[in-house]
Amino acid sequence: MMEAVLELPQFDSGQTPHERADAARNRLRILAAATELVEARGIEHVSMDDVARAACVGTGTLYRRFGDRAGLALALLDQHTREFQDALISGPPPLGPGVAAAERLRAFGEGYLDLVERHVELLVVAEPPGRIVDGGPYSLYATHLALLLREAAPQIDAEFTAQALLAMLRPAQHLYSRRGLGWSLERVRAGWCGLVDSLSGGPGENR
Amino acid sequence: MMEAVLELPQFDSGQTPHERADAARNRLRILAAATELVEARGIEHVSMDDVARAACVGTGTLYRRFGDRAGLALALLDQHTREFQDALISGPPPLGPGVAAAERLRAFGEGYLDLVERHVELLVVAEPPGRIVDGGPYSLYATHLALLLREAAPQIDAEFTAQALLAMLRPAQHLYSRRGLGWSLERVRAGWCGLVDSLSGGPGENR
DNA sequence: CATGTAAACGGAACGCGCTCCGCTTAGGAT
């Protein structure tokens, strides 16, 4: 609960000008305070001023570190998403490499749905109001999906389809599926698999 | 530009208690003022206070009429979406009934993309921050798509797939496709058709 | 026309995200 997102051990190879000691200390204080508050009340009942006060820093400091509310939420999510991303790239199959693309597509959906399910509120806040993040974790997901789709469904526009599939897993959309429409997680999971299978040409290789 | 969304001609068959004359007058004043301001500066540069001031009403009145900013945006969109909805249900083919489901799916995407393209900013604002509207026009679209999918692609969960397809057309997502990823409208259109065709079993009935 | 009342009104006030800017300080250079 304390070692969330420690970014650079001491300094990072000359590129960034160095991170001042007080800045690092404040970053950790903020993350610790924010984690605690969010755990206690849920992020929708935690204001930026709450975090600043609990961390004993000014609001200016908070914003210089994390840019905005979405940035802070993203930082709080960082460890969880990083685990998932690592599993995608170098973890064991079927999430990681080593099996057919169609199967990995299914695994991606199921794994990501678990992630979303655990952290919806945070993920919703991490999505800036109105528009969608560019540099966030989504570009990696999109690339990953496009790669798998190119292999599993060569006849269609892989990048477009990757975005379309991803759109269904976006936090706000998932929240709507679950709470607005009242769908069970199992239904969403099954829907994802069905859709992906249909695109790759059926569950086996039939149809 | 004046006759946007006149809700009830005089009174509506006993259900609603009647709409007071001043209330109706204010509603029209607000819509007229809002339309003008939005046309002049774009909605992102029009605050609720701006609208209230231009319409010569208090902010309280504004909020009682339209609920919130998203509600106002929705009201401003009303005429355009209504046209499209009518075309879906009772217009000429291929948007309206009379041709194969696969073709109508394609037409829906193309028509809706035109609508979104014309009114993205308004549509983005009409989408409440974080979560997605329940009673808005989306439920009609979802039902419509599900119906067509049930016919065109019987092997998959039609409602789920309807939501997935719709998710790609959501204003924020579309904005990302167009501006964030820099995709041309033609590419998005082609992507939609390709995806829909792939689900219904190919452009002809081949594959 | 007089009266009662529910609906509508307006704008002050609140909460919150975010910015701005004058002051402080870490830490390299001398």
Next chain:
DNA sequence: ATCCTAAGCGGAGCGCGTTCCGTTTACATG
């Protein structure tokens, strides 16, 4: 040890969406 300066700091302040509540008003009723 001292100095210099860029980075960091804090919190007052701003804009805006939204709510609250005391006052006003349309209009049904008698």
